[in-house]
Amino acid sequence: MSGTGSERTDRAGASSARSIIDNAGSVFRTRACDILGCEVPVVLAGMGGVARSELVAAVSEAGGYGFLGMVRESPRFIRRQINEVRAATKHDFGVNLIPAATPPAVFEEELKVCIEEKVHSVCLFWDVDPLAIARLRDSGILVVCQVGSLRDAEEALAAGAQILIAQGVEAGGHVRGEEARMRLLAEVLKISGDVPVLVAGGIATGKDFIEVLDHGASGVVLGTALLATRESFAHDYHKQRVVEGSSADTLRTTAFHINWPAxxxxxxxxxxxxxGRHGDPFQPRLQTVGEDFGRALYRFSTDSPLRSTTGDLETMAIYAGEGTGRINDIVPAEERIAGILDEALALRAAASKADASAGEPASPVCYAREADDAYMGFLSHAELVAFLNMLLEAERAGARAAARLAVDLADPAAQAAMRELHANETYCCRLLLDEIAALGELPSPRTGEFYVKLMAVEGNDARVAFLAKGQRWVARKLRETLPKIRADGLHARLTEMLALHETAET
Known part of the structure; x- marks a missing residue:
């Protein structure tokens, strides 16, 4: 029998995807591919609970490299997952562990299993653990370290990391640092020497892929893009939220904290x-909101909903990176990878064609793609820098005001709200500093006059109201200006900034 129509379509799609991956393997092969033994420089993030054997095997079969997300898992479960991947694919893969989020005795057992099973690699995240790195390397296991700052990268290299993953602040899930992926990549490449650097954080398209490779990365690490696939162990609710969401729907928060470093x-x-509809995330009383294989799940926990999870899914951690708005369906992992690579191949081919014809006489017709930003209604470079510096000055003032009010206010809940606002304002300052630096310009050293005006207001209640007015002003400026910003990355970051100020408005 020839199979049903849907089966034939799936087979045709798989054949097409494989053809794209084979072609991409000859165009985009990097040193990381040689070390990891994969065809294309696409790596599955070791997402806890989500990156299990089915997804790891699917990514490996699709030419990429997968990490099992095994944070705080039992040795028995890790061993079973390793064997399930080995039964499904002959390709190499790794295991992701997080010492800082795992009780020491459990982490010791996890390490033992990885060493006994002779896994190809182990990826470590959060604090750098030199002793663990030394033990793994002595056992012949490749060590990959994910880092969020230049300091982390320096420590990981000194400890013996053989591949680095530079995680930008755009990433979903646990985010180590505060720098945009491209800025962090540039910093890490200056010290990495011959150690390959992969990039994680909001990567979902061929354009993202080309951008990081063209700036010296040896590959990309996909989280959210591969969470929303058929083989992912994430709950269907989680996958659908990613498909329906946008980058503006994501935010950084410390609300989900149970089982992780403070x-x-x-x-x-x-x-x-x-x-904020469930009270203080740091209240001492645990509130059960669900269950996973008999294990209670608590509100404010870092657990995300999995296929096996039941309970109040809406209140759980729905991890997603800034690439969310560019993920529009739930497809097989191979199809997701092939789609990204297909777009990357098309972009590379277009760039090559443009280079080849660069010496040809220009057409007298003015095409839209040839017009400069000002002509098309976008901000010019100078206007964009001025706008970002205006925001930077305002955010410095807002951060200073929130810090002062966090001390002056008497109500603990109001103090907590001001501390959260201060954290958001500080984050926005870092975001703006990164973007101004990426434009090759110097940031304004000034703090906006807003702080002086706020301190001239009588009474703390009136000052809080005045601060809220300032948040509304920033949000209005962002709404007015976002349509005039061409660059996708900057547009996404400022959209996130708008979301933080809209939250503050309410």
């Missing part, structure tokens, strides 16, 4: 928890 940020899709 003060750790996560990027999630907004829900009733991030909107």
């Amino acid at each position: 003060g750790a940020y996560v990027r999630v899709l907004k829900n009733s928890v991030t909107e």
Whole structure:
């Protein structure tokens, strides 16, 4: 029998995807591919709970490289997952572990299993653990370290990391640093030597892929883009939220913190928890909101909903990166990877064609793609820099005002709200500094006059109201200007900034 129509379509799609991957393997092969043993420089992030054997095997079969997300898992479960991947694919893969989020005794057992099973690689995240890196390397296991700052990268290299993953602040899930992926990549490349650097954070398209490779990366790490696939172990609710969401629907928060180091940020899709409808996330009383294989799940926990999860899914951590708005369907992992690579191949071919014809006489017709930004209604370079510096001055003033009010206010809940606002304003300052630097310009050293005006207001209640007015002003300026900004990356970052100020408005 020839099979049903849908089966024939799936087979045809798989054949097409394989052809794209084979072609991309000859165009985009990097040193990371040689070390990892994969065809294309596309790596599956070791997402806890989500990146299990089915997804890891699918990514490996699609020419990429996968990491099992095994944070805080039992040795028995890790061993079973390793064997399931090996039964499904002959390709190499790794295991992702997080010492800082795992009880020491459990982490010791996890390491033992990886060493006993002779896994190809182990990826470590959060604090750099030199002893663990040394043990893995002594056992012949490749060590990959994900870092969020230049300091982390320096420590990982000194400890013996053989591949680095530079995680930009655009990433979903647990986010280590505060720098945009391209800025962090540039910093890490200056010290990495011959150690390949992969990039993670909001990568969802061929354009993203080409951008990081053209700036010296050895590959990309996909999280959210591969969470929304058929083989992912994420709950269907989680996948659908990603498909329906946009980058503006994501935010960084410390609300989901149980089982992780204090003060750790996560990027999630907004829900009733991030909107503050369930009280103080750091209250001492645990509130059960669900269950996973008999294990209680608590509100404000870092657990995300999985296929096996039941309960109040809406209040759980719905991890998603800034690439969310560019993920519009739930497809097989191979199809997702092939789609990204197909777009990247088309962009590379177009660039090659443009280079080849660069010496040809220009047409007298003015095409839209040839017009400069000002002609098309976008901000010019000088206007854009001026706008970003205006925002930077305003955010410095807002951060200073929130810090002062966090001390002056008497109500603990109001103090907590001001501390959260201060964290958001500080984050926005870093965002703006990164973007101004990326434009090759110097940031304004000034703090806006807003702080002086706020301190001239009588009474703390009136000052809080005045601060809210300032948040509305920034949000209005962003809404007015976002349509005039061409660059996708900057547009996404400022859209996130707008979302933070809209939250503050309410």
